[in-house]
Amino acid sequence: MATHHHHHEHSGDKLIEEASAALTGAGEQWTAMREDVFRTLAAQERPASAYDIAEDVGKLRGKRVAANSVYRILDLFVRTNLANRIESANAYLVNTHPGCRHDCVFLICDDCGQADHFDDDKLTGALREAGKAHGFSQVSPVVELRGLCSDCAV
Template sequence: MHNCDQHSDCVEEALRRADNICAERGLRFTQQRRKVLELVWESHGPVKAYDILDRLDSRIAAIKPPTVYRALDFLAENGLVHRLDSLKAFIGCSHPLKHRECYFLICTDCGEAKECCNSELADVINETSHNNGFRAEHTTLEITGECRDCRDTH
């Protein structure tokens, strides 16, 4: 999601992937769901539901908080966005449906969140869950700290 050369290209690619995923699954990718996903990607970082609501309100009349939350739930359930619980925010998934386990490096200074994948880490989490008689359905790990850019400015 980060480090893109043309931001509009990555937004368009996310919308194209969402169209394809919804079509393959027989799901309705409504105008409101599409706009919410577009706004998540336009932010290019974690975005809160009420920030989306504020920006949607000027585009589509009579939008209420439950509408935005339902759209975000739909997008999360279908692997198109991730919920970052520590920030109470959402971020676009840079590779939907390609994995179920990911982790995020979240800078406490600038708020940047980077999606990372590591199969070895996922294997350890799955093994630990199994050894404890727990069936994990989904894993999102959030690691907070300071990114290189913020460290370099201190």
């Protein structure tokens, strides 16, 4: 049985406020560039690559933005729980509840690329324990389930 966290999914300006508060709460600065990257990521309908985000931020800013700069910001966002990395796609998804920390189980559609997530503490806890039993510490489970979403399966 999945353990469900009760958290509020934020959007729009409220999501930006929550993200800014979470980042500054982690001792980092909320800069204009970081805000542009976050806003661009939040506007994506599907997981986006750093190159896609760099291109969109470049258009927004009216000048070229290096993908390496975006990668560094995205890595910071993942470390501070503002974004999630979809490992199998090397793409990123905004975390719409940045104040809530848990291990997500991602569902990724092989047809349209849509990604969603759910929480299952029993599953991710078992993976943590298995890692610890094999001598690993600070285990961070990354679980991705690939298949067809309900829209593509019809």
